[in-house]
Amino acid sequence: MRFMVLVKADKNSEAGVLPDEKILTEMGKFNEELTKAGVMLAAEGLHPSSKGARVRFSGGKRTVIDGPFTESKELVAGFWLWQVKSKDEAIEWLKRAPFDQTEVEIRQVFEASDFGEAFTPELREAEERMRAQGAERLKKTPKP
Amino acid sequence: MRDPATHRAIDAVFRIESARLIAGLARIVRDVGLAEELAQDALVAALEQWPRSGVPDNPGAWLMATAKHRAIDLLRRRRLRERKHKELGREIQARQEVAVQNLEAAIDEDVGDDLLRLMFTACHPVLSAEARVALTLRLLGGLTTEEIARAFLVPEATIAQRIVRAKRTLGEARVPFEVPRGAELAARLASVLEVIYLVFNEGYSATAGDDWARPELCEDALRLGRILAELAPEEPEVHGLVALMEIQASRLRARVGPKGEPVLLLDQDRARWDHLLVRRGLAALERAEALGGALGPYALQAAIAACHARAAAPAETDWARIAALYDALAQLTPSPVVELNRAVAIAMAFGPAAGLEIVDNLTAEPTLAGYHHLPAVRADFLSKLGRFDEARLEFERAASLTRNSRERELLLERGAACALGSAPPR
Numbered sequence: 001m002r003f004m005v006l007v008k009a010d011k012n013s014e015a016g017v018l019p020d021e022k023i024l025t026e027m028g029k030f031n032e033e034l035t036k037a038g039v040m041l042a043a044e045g046l047h048p049s050s051k052g053a054r055v056r057f058s059g060g061k062r063t064v065i066d067g068p069f070t071e072s073k074e075l076v077a078g079f080w081l082w083q084v085k086s087k088d089e090a091i092e093w094l095k096r097a098p099f100d101q102t103e104v105e106i107r108q109v110f111e112a113s114d115f116g117e118a119f120t121p122e123l124r125e126a127e128e129r130m131r132a133q134g135a136e137r138l139k140k141t142p143k144p
Numbered sequence: 145m146r147d148p149a150t151h152r153a154i155d156a157v158f159r160i161e162s163a164r165l166i167a168g169l170a171r172i173v174r175d176v177g178l179a180e181e182l183a184q185d186a187l188v189a190a191l192e193q194w195p196r197s198g199v200p201d202n203p204g205a206w207l208m209a210t211a212k213h214r215a216i217d218l219l220r221r222r223r224l225r226e227r228k229h230k231e232l233g234r235e236i237q238a239r240q241e242v243a244v245q246n247l248e249a250a251i252d253e254d255v256g257d258d259l260l261r262l263m264f265t266a267c268h269p270v271l272s273a274e275a276r277v278a279l280t281l282r283l284l285g286g287l288t289t290e291e292i293a294r295a296f297l298v299p300e301a302t303i304a305q306r307i308v309r310a311k312r313t314l315g316e317a318r319v320p321f322e323v324p325r326g327a328e329l330a331a332r333l334a335s336v337l338e339v340i341y342l343v344f345n346e347g348y349s350a351t352a353g354d355d356w357a358r359p360e361l362c363e364d365a366l367r368l369g370r371i372l373a374e375l376a377p378e379e380p381e382v383h384g385l386v387a388l389m390e391i392q393a394s395r396l397r398a399r400v401g402p403k404g405e406p407v408l409l410l411d412q413d414r415a416r417w418d419h420l421l422v423r424r425g426l427a428a429l430e431r432a433e434a435l436g437g438a439l440g441p442y443a444l445q446a447a448i449a450a451c452h453a454r455a456a457a458p459a460e461t462d463w464a465r466i467a468a469l470y471d472a473l474a475q476l477t478p479s480p481v482v483e484l485n486r487a488v489a490i491a492m493a494f495g496p497a498a499g500l501e502i503v504d505n506l507t508a509e510p511t512l513a514g515y516h517h518l519p520a521v522r523a524d525f526l527s528k529l530g531r532f533d534e535a536r537l538e539f540e541r542a543a544s545l546t547r548n549s550r551e552r553e554l555l556l557e558r559g560a561a562c563a564l565g566s567a568p569p570r
Contacts, residue, residue, distance in 0.1 A: 037160065037258070038370035042420060081420070083363060085286075088156035092203075111359075111397070 001042065002109035003082045003090040008102060009075035009130065014048045026098035034082070039093060045078040081109070148193045157203040158187050159252055159286040164204070165211055166283050167258035170321050173213055176265055177311030180216070180283060186211035259284070260375045261321050263517070267336040270317045274337045275310035277346075284371070285364050295361050296346065333376075335444065338387050340368050344389050349397075349548075362393050380437020383428045387446035390425030393451050394418040405550050410458040422453045444473045463493035480509045481517075488521055496528040516545035520555060527562055536562035 014017075021026070034040040046052075048067035069075060084090045090106050097104065162183055169179035186207045195472040200206040242409045272557025281287045281295075289307065293300040324332040333382045345359025353363040369386040376382050398412040429450055432443040448469045470486035482518030483506060503522050523538030 036371065036374045037375075038367035041424070043365045083367065085159055086152075086156060089159055090157040092153065116318055 001083060001086070001111065003084060003087070003106045004109055005080040005082060005090070005094060006076050006105045007078045007080075008104070009049070009077040010102065012076070013077040014050070016048045016050070023098065030096065030098055032094070034093065036094075039082050039084060041083050042081040043079070046076060047061065047074050099128065110125070146557055147282060149205035150199065151191070153199050154190050154194055155168060157199065157207070158190070160402075161204045162187075162256045162286045163262065163284045164542050165207055166475075167262040168208065168255050168347075169211055169215055170195045170265070170352055171258050173219070174321055176262070176283065176314055176321070178218075180311070181326050182214050185206075185214050187420055196312075218450040230535070244532060256375055257323070260323050263336055263372065263375070264323055264332055264458055265319055266474045267332075267339045268314065268317075268319050269332070270319060270337050271310050271313055273339070273342060275306055276335070277342055279310045280339050280368065281343065283565065285368060287364065295358060295364075333379060333381065336372065339386060340365050340372070341389070341442075343368070343390070348392055351432045353525070359393075362389070362396060365389060366393055378435065380432040381440040381442050383432035383435065383441050384443030384446050385424045386427035387432060388442050388449055390428060391446060391449040392422045392452065393423035394425065406554055409452060410461075414456065425453065439472060439476065441473065441477050444469055444476065448473075461492070463489055467493050480506055480512045481515070484512070484518060484521060487525075491525055491528075492504060496525040500525040500529065514545055515552075516542045516555075519545065523558070524547070527558075532565050535559075 018024075029045060031040065034043075044070070048068065052067040054065045054067075055067070056063040056065060082090055082093065084093065089107065094104060094106060101102075152197050165186065166258070168178045169182050170176050173179055178216055189210050190203075191205060194200070195381075229232040231277050262281070266276035266283050267276045269277065278292055278490065283291050289304045290300050293303040293495060296303070323329075344362055347365060348360045348362075366389050368385075369382070369389055373382050382444075394417045395409070397418065398414070398416040399407050399409070401407050425446065429443065429446045432438070432440065432446065435451070437443050438447070451462050451466050451469070467486060467489035470482060470489050474482045474486055483502060487499045487502035487506070490502060500522070503518070503525060506512055506518060507522070509518075518540040522544035523535045523542060526538060527535035536559045539562060540557050543559065545554035546552050546555065
């Protein structure tokens with residue numbers, strides 16, 4: 001199963017201050033460990049929210065709000081995507097991360113098998129409709 | 145009192161650490177079976193102590209230190225016993241002396257090489273393919289016997305026995321705990337890759353049971369492959385295999401329909417492919433090619449898979465290139481199965497009649513006698529050529545040969561469509 005590890009922003013990340021060399025080295029080592037264990041699928045760091053924007057939806061109306069955003073604890077500064085056997089394994093890996101003062105969240109990524117029983121007849125029907133439309137589209141493309 | 149959270153944490157720690165533990169210990173005690181027992185002892189110790197003391201800050205180091213002490217005890221006890229019996233040659237005694245002394249230093253070394261040694265040992269050709277698979281999943285994949293048994297749909301006792309026997313065979317054959325060198329390396333590496341791909345394929349197209357695929361086994365194989373790619377980064381075929389598995393796994397969720405039925409490659413909704421895995425696969429293929437391994441058997445298969453992965457729609461598939469890649473593969477590893485796949489590519493590139501010509505030459509092939517894909521492919525070509533009666537018989541024959549119930553249904557459906565005298569839905 002896959003987990004997304006969400007690293008929250010702080011004052012420094014929001015100010016665009018890059019981590020010092022010591023932290024970068026430690027993080028590099030941790031990332032290497034994850035890769036060597038076959039756990040790491042992806043890892044990305046995000047620019048401060050001042051370089052981002054939000055689009056607010058309200059009925060038919062769309063309003064664009066430019067960054068920065070103030071509530072830095074709610075902001076994401078980076079993420080990992082891990083392949084593990086269980087949530088416990090993800091937690092054990094996260095405990096090894098070289099963070100000092102922060103809270104890091106892990107969230108399981110939905111996979112097809114998660115739908116299992118919860119894949120209701122309605123959803124199934126919607127899915128089949130989608131597939132039928134897909135088949136229609138395919139018919140229009142020349143057969144190979 | 146039992147604390148379920150701590151127990152789960154211990155399980156997770158052990159899953160992360162067990163391969164490294166076993167690998168590090170195996171180098172010291174020179175016996176994979178014994179190394180595994182020592183690692184298990186350390187796990188038992190953790191299960192006793194951690195619920196009281198809490199999980200230590202560095203649980204991996206704790207487990208290693210505990211296992212190391214047991215290894216030292218064991219070697220000392222053995223030496224005492226052997227001294228008593230006075231049967232021991234000086235050389236062995238001296239070696240064990242050194243082993244104990246070096247234990248501390250050696251065990252703290254980078255375990256990367258030990259993991260590689262463990263992989264080569266678990267996949268040693270002295271073992272049957274089944275035994276290699278079970279031992280690799282157990283020692284390197286960190287799976288329990290029960291998990292392996294469930295994955296392969298066999299009784300737990302069967303797997304347990306298979307592992308015990310495999311460890312005994314390794315001991316009796318005095319298989320050295322090392323990475324082979326020179327000419328031997330290529331053949332032994334091929335054995336390791338084969339084991340990983342066997343695990344992947346059992347997950348990808350389950351040969352038995354009611355499910356079309358068991359994604360967890362694919363994940364286990366992918367993880368082993370990714371680990372191996374880090375341990376042996378200079379080996380192009382390792383990257384070739386990883387590329388092949390990443391790209392194939394990218395289609396896992398698209399190749400099963402809502403009722404659990406198989407959806408064939410050209411009918412899959414490509415938006416549902418896992419594009420992260422596609423990207424990883426293409427990157428791994430590039431690495432294999434950059435290392436000069438474009439013509440390795442796994443790299444070639446990955447290149448074929450990549451042709452599909454790069455096509456945004458089925459109609460954009462470069463079938464001529466796929467046919468050429470199969471041609472290269474057929475020269476490298478001639479096999480009727482490769483030839484059958486080449487026939488499919490040729491048919492797509494140049495029409496069903498050209499494909500049928502190749503397939504008709506394969507029908508007498510004894511190795512394909514029970515292989516359901518042969519009549520299935522032949523049926524497909526025949527139906528495209530409008531020869532529905534012959535196509536129906538071939539679909540039915542294919543259905544009778546497959547062991548997968550989902551696939552059987554699909555084949556029978558297509559056969560029934562032929563009986564109506566119309567081209568069956570693909």
